[in-house]
Amino acid sequence: MKIISTDIKNKVLSSMMQLLDSNRNSILTANKKDLELFNLEDQAMYDRLIVTDGKIDGMIASIKEVRSQEDPVSKTISTKLLENGLEINNRTSPFGTILIIYESRPDVTIEAAVLAFKANNKIFLKGGKEALHSNTVLVELWHQALEENGLSKNFIQQLILNREETQMFLKNPPEKLDLIVPRGGERLINFVKQHATCAVLVSGRGNNFLYIDEDANWEKSVKVILNAKTAKISACNALDKILISSQIENYEDKLKDLYNLLTINGVETLVDSDVSSLIKVANRIENPSVWKEEFLAMKCCLGSVESLEEAVEKINDNSGGHSATIMTTNKNSAMQFMEEVDCAAVYQNASTRFTDGGQMGVGAELAISTDKLHHRGPLGLKQLVTNKYYVFGDGQVRE
Structure with missing residues (x-):
């Protein structure tokens, strides 16, 4: 794959920032069409679909932040000179071609594309049909920014496919795919894994837990719970379960x-049997499978545990591997919890809402990876490269 200079890439991003700013009316008009066609029953998805002037400002800010970051391509990871004279350089390298599948959020069309492009990857954007008009306008602006700087539109492409067409695309892509990132629920992830022929990096469900330890500061616990649960129910970092x-x-x-x-x-x-015995008016959890659900709604489960060990076990059995918090003043308990809970982000005395590229210092993110290979947590610019070994010799042969 041809490596584009950092200067050209940054010029494309500057063009895109200007185009977003000067085409606000077109973007908002397209988004209005999507909102008018949307079924209001899914409030969380509706919230993610809305584009405002403030969100456009956020898109521009995301591009500006990525433009300011160091180019992650062709950076030396390690160098070693062997006794036989071979020089071994391990360097960062683009993935190649990425496919991202996502629902509802037009801002992903900006963040995913800017990260993939700055890391010298091509990207296919498969957004949900509910955001078709919004995404189409945004991709057209990307194409304009690319062409203004002498580059092909093929670096950023929109896919408009139904389920059957998506299945065929995954099985027989028109060009080699190197990485697929499905952002959505387990049905989408399982569908992609079933049909993909390349690496799949899972941006899994949230279903985040918070454990109130016996040594917790109660006022801080309540404050954190309300923020994590109610601030933004449509986010994958929202709180669903309280122990x-x-x-x-x-x-x-x-x-x-x-x-x-x-x-x-x-x-x-909803409460478990122990809590129900003390709070008679509460709705009791009848099916234990609810502990595994991501709600994306003003809904949560509240359960009682006798020990930190029981809390860790329940979290590891049920969470989506995204984020988990312990509220405690005991540093030893906090460290045990953080070491033993199997999540991408673990917290002491803080809201799960911080599991976000911008909040965690990564910048714009492609997704929150709940996989363990090749990266876990926010997928920012530095994480959208792989590596390659450059071996320099002078006629050496292996004896």
């Missing part, structure tokens, strides 16, 4: 206070 230690001081009073506070803030709270 509370039965050993905490004034356990019954705090449990009831928490339930009442969630109710006052509009959160439907």
Whole structure:
């Protein structure tokens, strides 16, 4: 794959920033068409679909931030000179061609493309049909930015395919695919894994947990819970499950206070049998599979555990591997929790809402990877490259 100079790539990004700013009306008009066709029953998806002037400002800011970052391509990872005279250089290299499949969020059309392009990859953008008009306008602006700087539109391409056509594309892509990133629920992920013929990097479901330890600061716990649960229900970093230690001081009073506070803030709270015995009015969890669900709604589960070990076990059995928090003043308990919980991001005394590229210092993100290869957590610019060994010799042969 031809390596584009950093200067040219940054000029494309500058052009795109200007085009977004000068075409606000076209973008908002296209988005209005998508919103008018959308079924309002799915509030979380509707929230992700909306584009405003503020969101356009955010798109421009994302491009500006990526433009300012160091080009991640052809960076030396390690160098070694062997006794036989061979010089071994391990350097970063583009993946090649990436396919991302996502729903609802037009801003992904900007963030995914800017990251892939700056890392010298081609990208296919397969957005959901609910954002067709918005995505089409944004991709057209990308094409204009590329052509203004003498580059082919093929670097950033939109796919408009139904389920059957997507299946055929995955099985027989028109060109070699090097990486597929499905951003969505388990049905989408399983569908892609079933039909793909290249590497699939999973941006898994949220279903994030928070454990209130017996040594927790109660005021901070309540503050963090309300932020993580209610600030943005459509985000994959929102809180869905709360576990509370039965050993905490004034356990019954705090449990009831928490339930009442969630109710006052509009959160439907399902409870396990132990909590139900103390809060008679609460809806009891009838099917344990609910512990594995990502709600994307003003809904959560509240359960009681007797120990940190029980909390860790329940989280590892049920979470999506995204984010988990422990509320505690005990540093040893916090470290045990953070070491043993199998999630991409683990927190002490902080909201899961921080699992985001921008908030974690990565910048714009392609996705939050819940895989362990090749990267886990926010997929930023530096994570959209692989590596290659450059071996320099002078006629050496292996004896």
